Amino acid sequence: MDTQSEPSLRREFHAMGTEIELLLDAEDGERAQSALRAAAEEFERLEAMLSRFRPESELSRLNRDGHILAPPDLERVVGLALDARETTGGRFDPTVYDALTQAGYDRSFEQVEPDAEGGDPGVARCGGRVTIDPATGAIEIEPGFHIDLGGIGKGYAVDRAIEILAVEGPCLVNAGGDLAVRGDKPWPVGVEDGPTLELTRGAIATSGRDRRHWRRGGEERHHLIDPSTGRPAQTDLVRVTVVASTAIEADVLAKTLFLGGEQEAAAAGVPALLVLEDGRKRLVGGL
Amino acid sequence: MGVDKVTNAVGRFWAVAVALVVFFVLWAVLASKPWVSGAPADPRLNALQAREQKTQARALASQQTLNHRWAAYRSALVKQQGGLSAQQRAQLAAAPAGPSVIVKVTNAPAVTHSTSSRPAIAAPAVPGVPAVVSQTQAASTGQGGNGGG
Numbered sequence: 138m139d140t141q142s143e144p145s146l147r148r149e150f151h152a153m154g155t156e157i158e159l160l161l162d163a164e165d166g167e168r169a170q171s172a173l174r175a176a177a178e179e180f181e182r183l184e185a186m187l188s189r190f191r192p193e194s195e196l197s198r199l200n201r202d203g204h205i206l207a208p209p210d211l212e213r214v215v216g217l218a219l220d221a222r223e224t225t226g227g228r229f230d231p232t233v234y235d236a237l238t239q240a241g242y243d244r245s246f247e248q249v250e251p252d253a254e255g256g257d258p259g260v261a262r263c264g265g266r267v268t269i270d271p272a273t274g275a276i277e278i279e280p281g282f283h284i285d286l287g288g289i290g291k292g293y294a295v296d297r298a299i300e301i302l303a304v305e306g307p308c309l310v311n312a313g314g315d316l317a318v319r320g321d322k323p324w325p326v327g328v329e330d331g332p333t334l335e336l337t338r339g340a341i342a343t344s345g346r347d348r349r350h351w352r353r354g355g356e357e358r359h360h361l362i363d364p365s366t367g368r369p370a371q372t373d374l375v376r377v378t379v380v381a382s383t384a385i386e387a388d389v390l391a392k393t394l395f396l397g398g399e400q401e402a403a404a405a406g407v408p409a410l411l412v413l414e415d416g417r418k419r420l421v422g423g424l
Numbered sequence: 425m426g427v428d429k430v431t432n433a434v435g436r437f438w439a440v441a442v443a444l445v446v447f448f449v450l451w452a453v454l455a456s457k458p459w460v461s462g463a464p465a466d467p468r469l470n471a472l473q474a475r476e477q478k479t480q481a482r483a484l485a486s487q488q489t490l491n492h493r494w495a496a497y498r499s500a501l502v503k504q505q506g507g508l509s510a511q512q513r514a515q516l517a518a519a520p521a522g523p524s525v526i527v528k529v530t531n532a533p534a535v536t537h538s539t540s541s542r543p544a545i546a547a548p549a550v551p552g553v554p555a556v557v558s559q560t561q562a563a564s565t566g567q568g569g570n571g572g573g
Binding site: 158160206209272273274309311316323324325326327332333334335336337338339380381382408420424 | 498
């Protein structure tokens with residue numbers, strides 16, 4: 138097999154508020170098509186469960202009622218998000234929901250007014266207590282807090298979909314910036330404002346404030362909340378692209394490095410491309 | 425003889441007292457008319473009460489069934505996950521050891537440029553930041569923040 142050749146099968150669709158791309162290097166046939174279909178359905182299934190913008194989703198029910206007997210995937214993603222909160226010392230936090238909505242991101246991004254009136258968003262509390270009972274799958278949130286599983290949910294979906302496709306051959310799943318590969322085939326992946334990376338094993342995620350941003354009362358706001366302030370993070374970085382073993386890990390690291398700023402991100406030892414506010418670009422962590 | 429008179433007087437006193445007590449008890453019992461059932465209740469109320477009891481019983485039964493099924497499901501899930509973990513451990517043991525990430529910079533043309541999470545409406549430019557061409561992750565699952573994304 139020519140490792141640099143284009144994949145034989147490609148499927149694109151819209152889900153989770155972004156464009157999803159499935160690439161599979163396999164012979165076209167019922168099995169391969171079935172795997173592509175199953176991977177696409179997995180995205181739709183997880184979006185129906187994890188979206189904070191769908192009132193009927195299990196996540197919305199959890200946010201509404203404060204507790205739920207969670208289906209296994211919701212339990213798993215919330216568990217992973219809580220693990221990430223612990224390992225990052227709170228830089229990554231699933232309870233930023235209220236800070237996001239206060240900042241103006243209270244509806245699907247396509248419906249957010251790009252520039253509107255609005256005063257100071259105030260400081261929303263983050264770091265709410267969330268408990269999971271592993272025996273029953275019951276999740277409970279501290280009153281006054283709500284959960285957002287945006288990016289980590291997308292990373293989880295990428296990791297799930299890639300496992301489904303990998304059975305049929307080398308593959309790549311790209312969900313609007315969160316991507317993963319399997320099958321030990323090198324995949325050249327273009328990185329914004331950076332070099333092309335040949336990814337043979339692992340995942341890539343990019344977090345930045347240059348895409349999902351808006352203005353309120355003349356003030357620039359974006360979707361990357363600093364849980365320590367409850368407001369959109371202020372760092373010297375515009376965007377961070379991280380390489381890690383899984384899409385979830387890459388997603389968590391990208392946000393954590395973004396919040397830490399250039400010096401911390403460069404010292405973290407994580408393979409990453411940092412794009413700074415002054416236009417500089419830095420490849421760090423052995424890239 | 426005097427002793428007999430006293431005994432008789434005390435006996436008479438107790439006999440009267442007991443008779444009075446028995447009388448009032450009987451009177452109270454008869455006054456309550458235990459042989460007459462209570463006032464005829466509103467049939468609609470009876471129907472509602474019956475329905476409430478039936479619904480409560482049904483809810484209880486449903487909850488028990490649900491709990492039973494949920495417990496069975498969790499147990500099957502844990503068993504299945506245990507099996508998968510064992511399988512994964514075996515696969516890992518069999519697989520050649522290697523890094524979890526293999527990446528390098530290349531000049532090859534990219535096979536994916538990300539279909540981008542660029543929103544449908546054009547977001548205003550950030551002052552001092554060059555225009556974006558491709559992928560910035562948009563926190564998603566409907567596009568979330570840093571908890572999610």
